[in-house]
Amino acid sequence: MTKIKSKSAPYYNIGQLRVDFWNKLKIETSELTRCRKGSTNEKTHKQKIKELLKDLKGVECFFASPGKERLRKLENAFASHEYASLSHAVLETTKQLFGDSYKSNPEFIDFDEHSIDAAEEHDQQNGVRKNHFEVLFMDNISEQEEHKLKHNLKALRTPNDKFTYGVVVQRSFQDALITLLFNHNIQAVVVRYAPSYLSKLSTPLIKPYIDELTEHDFSSKPETDLGPILGELIKQLRPELDTYYVTDTSLGHLKDNTIKGFRRIFYQTEDIQELHLTIMRGIEERYCTPFFSALVEYSQKPTGVFHAMPISRGNSVFKSRWIHDFGEFYGRNMFLAETSATTGGLDSLLQPTGPLKKAQEMARDAYGSQYTYFVTNGTSTANKIVMQALVKPQDVVLIDRDCHKSHHYGLVLAGAYPVYLDSYPIEEYSMYGAVPLAQITTKMLQLKEAGRLDNVKMLLLTNCTFDGLVYNVERVMEEVLAIKPDMIFLWDEAWFAFAGFAYNYKQRTGMFTAKKLYEKYNSEAYRKKYEEHIKGLKTGDRSELPDPDKVRIRVYATQSTHKTLSSFRQGSMVHIWDEDFRRKTENTFLEAYMTHTSTSPNYQMLASLDVGRRQVQLEGFELVEKSIELAMVLRAKVNDNPQLSKYFDVLTVHDFIPDKFRETGLKEYYTKREGWNRMDDAWQKDEFVLDPTKITLYIGKTGVDGDTFKNKYLMDKFNIQINKTSRNTVLFMTNIGTTRGSVTYLVNALLKISDELDDELKALNDKEMEIRDKRIYSLTQEVPPLPDFSYFHPSFQAVPGVPGGNLREAYFLAYDEENYEYIPLNECLATMGEGRKLVASTFVIPYPPGFPVLVPGQVVSEEIINFMTALDVSEIHGYRADLGLRVFKETVLNRHKIITSIGGMSKGKQKKQLI
Structure with a gap:
């Protein structure tokens, strides 16, 4: 295994x-x-200031504000x-830079004339709160020409403009890329003709951040x-940006790829005015929110309400x-926007033709899908929609056993046969990792050997997991x-909606990978590679590359927008990149969408x-x-503070991911001695990576279990x-709503908790100390087992001896209370x-972690009982401690097994067996 430093x-x-x-x-x-x-002292401070100004000059040259003019x-x-x-x-500059005022009107603030407070007062008096952005020009022009360009663009502004912008000019290809990253x-981005390549601004200070x-x-x-190459790279790095090309090459000599x-x-x-107007128009289009704007407009119309909904x-x-206090709490706009009407400028979610349709199309473009659908019942419903749309009774689905329970219920509704895949255990911390790729391919080859591969319809995996484990999707x-x-791939990205807007992250998303592989498999270069690969195979060898004549890219992603982006609770999306969608799936998808979507969605x-789409774009x-x-x-x-590290540790990549799944050898993102380890190589190459926004403490x-620590x-x-x-x-999780203040508050709380634990420790007598030590030993050494999926009872196996179970049949068999009984744990x-096989008649789902340890029709193993006995969580869905585990009666299993086996016989044999 190659180790990459x-x-x-x-x-x-x-x-x-x-x-x-x-x-x-500021301090100096x-x-x-x-x-x-x-x-x-004066000499010391002057020397430090001189060095800081030099260093900042090497950073601010990539920004319009404060920028190099301010440094000068x-x-x-x-x-x-x-x-x-x-x-x-x-x-003033520091306050401006780290506040919000410069985003509304940074050029108004000049330290020779005004303060930041004066700028904000100016905005308020004039009713001005214009959003500000920056435009990158890549052009090898002189300083004098740069000043003229900025002056001319500034002169084109009008008081009616919704936005203002500053200009950053870079004179080389590399400096333009650095600007996009920083x-x-x-x-x-405006790319002008014939730039130079090598950076003219790179300094040792920024080198660690531009290696990629x-x-x-x-x-x-x-x-x-x-210029055209930069345009292509922008699509990969920051596809949301508008790109423009300025050239003198005639249309006949421009390549199609450049034009497109x-x-x-x-x-x-x-005239530069046309460029200015086009830049402003591009921002205006992304700023547009078709449905929100329609809803605002509707709320301001005087109407007479003679439809349903008295609250309207x-x-x-x-x-x-x-109940007037209810109205005062939410405000009038909430109720002015309530209606059951789908006309008058609004739209129907089930069959959109107006602003909702446009809003979904804009979301499609933002997230890089071919189709995007809004879901108002959360990703639990989004998962069921996709499942029902794509699989039918007796289809086989390869599914992560640890996935969200909505997928398991979706299998019941669809009548598909699950083949459960087990994640590797992280027993020391009582959690599961992710499903190794080797296990997926092994199951598929078993099904192929049994002649069942044609029945396999879908692979379903959670990416990223609740704890932050991310697959190498490609x-x-x-x-x-x-x-x-x-x-067909269904990537449950409930916790990963934000990933499409960071370069490293997006490479491990379903939509980005689908488009990338589609283009790859349809290229002549790949076809040539595949043909050479096939020629090199020996008789009986299996191709490790997909056949370009047979491969179909069919990828679905469900995302809980509300979990990691700006959306009200239950706001979710289904993203689709399926080259066969219109031909094979659109009708069934829309039927499933109709089945699970309310006719009265929350506007x-x-x-x-x-x-939320506008924001992320x-x-x-x-x-x-x-x-x-x-x-x-x-x-x-946490790592650097002696008081915090006394009781707490932040788990690292090494703690979560075994060495064999980390070919780059990256063990942790940060060490006190070496600083930050750049994670770029790992995110490109390792089988699993850890999303750093999921911080597991x-x-x-402390001697305190997780549930008590959370509550107490x-x-x-x-x-x-x-x-x-x-x-x-x-x-703990950080997201786009997390602030520096909230992180500081959390650290403050952890410090106070650690001080309290110190005080408690000092007050303990010998017996209490012994009890505390036992609790710590239990939490750190007495690790409860993490059971794998056992197997389906023969009565509920899709095909005897072959992976796959009839979950639906077991689920509905338990609708008759005569078919099951309770056995105390x-x-x-x-x-x-005593030799009896216990078979679950219901889902048993401890929360947390929130996935089934037992599903209907599954044989109960000794490891599962030991696991449930050691659980110290307050919620176990599907299990009643006062009654015990709900299992099928033996007589029911025997009778059902006979009926199932008879069902597979010829009609003549069935009659004889029944007689």
Whole structure:
């Protein structure tokens, strides 16, 4: 196994470095104003300021604001010994940079004239709150020409413009790429003719953060090709951006890929006003929210309500003497937007033709799918829709046993036969990992040998898992398609909706991979590779590559938009990249959609999905990166703080993923000695990676179990809410709504908890200390077993001896209360020891973790009973402690087995057997 040395850096990303250096400069310039002239202190501070200004100049050159012009003013003030003015300028710039004001009107703030407070007052008085963005120009022009370009573009602005923008000019291909990586405010890129290639701005300070870009070498390409190449790279790095090409190449000599690769192509001689208007129009189109805007417009119309819903317009609420407080809590707009009408500018979710249809099409473009559907009943319903649309009774589905329970219920509804796949166990922390690819291919080959591969319809995996494990989606799909080229993939991305807006993350999403593989398999280069591969095979060898003549790319992803992006609760989406959708699946999908979707969907939820799409298209790249950064900061804080690390550990990649699944050898994202390990190589190559926004805190050393820690400490004392615990861990998650203040509050809470644990420890007598030590030993050493899926009882096997079970039949057999009985949990092992096979008649789902340890028709194993006995969670769905485990009666199983076996006989044999 090749070990790839991870790249380390003192800061997680350039944003963290930028914040720290500006704050350092603020401190140093402030101290300088208090120094005695000619003192040693003054010399020390001046030297530090000089170095910081130089370093920041090498960073701000990639930003329009504050940018290199602001740095030049600061350098002039420093050189002129205007230290008070310099300190004030740095203070205002820092406040501007890390507040929100510069995003509305950054150019108004000039430290020679105004303060940040004055800028905000100016906005309020003039009713101005314009969103600000930046435009990247790649053009090898002089400084004088750059100033002229900025001046001319600024002169084209009008008071009626909804947006303002700043301009960043880069004179080389590499510097343009660095700007795209660093600068989240870039919303449009203008590529001008014939740029140079090598960076003119790169410094040692930024080198650790640009390695992933500089590894790609296009220096041998003609300069005339660099513009179109940059356009292609933008589609991979930041596909949400508008790209424009300015050239003097005649239309007859422009390649088709170049014409199609840019939103619009301009010629050098054209008026710059057209470029300006096109840039503004591009932002306006992404800013548009068809359904939300229609809902706002509807809410402002005077109407007479003679349809259902008394709550519409708030009439039944605000005139009530008893529930008016309900209206006051939510506000009038909530009720003004309530209606049961689908006309008057609104739309029907079940058969959209207007703003809802447009909103879903815009979501499609944002998420990189071919089709996107809004779901208002959560991803539980989205999963059932996709399952019912794609599989029919007796189809075989390869499914992660640890997936969300909605998938298992979807199998029952569809009547498909599940072949359960087991994730590798992480027993020390009482949780499961993910399904190894080797297990998937082994099951498929077993089914192929049994002649059942044609019955296999779908592979269903959770990506990413609740605990943050992410599959190598491309590798999984390629190896599976090599065995079964028409396999349908359902990626449950309930916790991964944000992933499409960060470069590393999106490469492990269903939609990005589907498009990538479709283009790959339809290329001449792949066909040639495949033909050479086939020629090299020996007789009987299995091809490791999919056949380009047979392979079909059929990928579905369900996403809980509300879990990781801006949407009201239950707002979800189904994304589809299926080259056979229109021909094979559209009708059944729409039927399933009709089956599970309410005819009275929540309009506020639909509007939130529409607005959430706008947000991720315009600032998703920035917000996702910040959520990752904050997660990394939290990890570092716990690891570096002696008081916190006394009781808590943040689990690392090494803790979650066995070595054999990490070919790059990356073990952890951060160490106190080496700093940040860059995770780019791991996300490209390892079979599994860990999403850093899922922070699992190991609390075994506290002697407190996860459920108690959540309730007694986090919730009761600090009102800190979390979703998941295990026996000895608690899971924290950062998202696009997480702030630096909330992370600081969490660290504050953990410090107070650790101090409290110190105080409790000091007060313990010998006997209490012994009890505490036993609790710690139990949580850290006495690890409960994590059982795999056992097997379906022969009565419920789809085909005897072959993976696959008749879940639906077992589920409905239990509708008759005469068919099952209860056995107390503490008697199960003894009953099994007497030779009886216990078969579950219902789903048994401990929460957490929230997936079935038993499904209807499954044989109960000794490991499962031991696991349930050791559980210390308060909820086990499908199990009643007062009654015991619900299992099928032996007589029912025997009778059902006979009926099942008879069903497989010829009619003559059936008659004889029954007689």
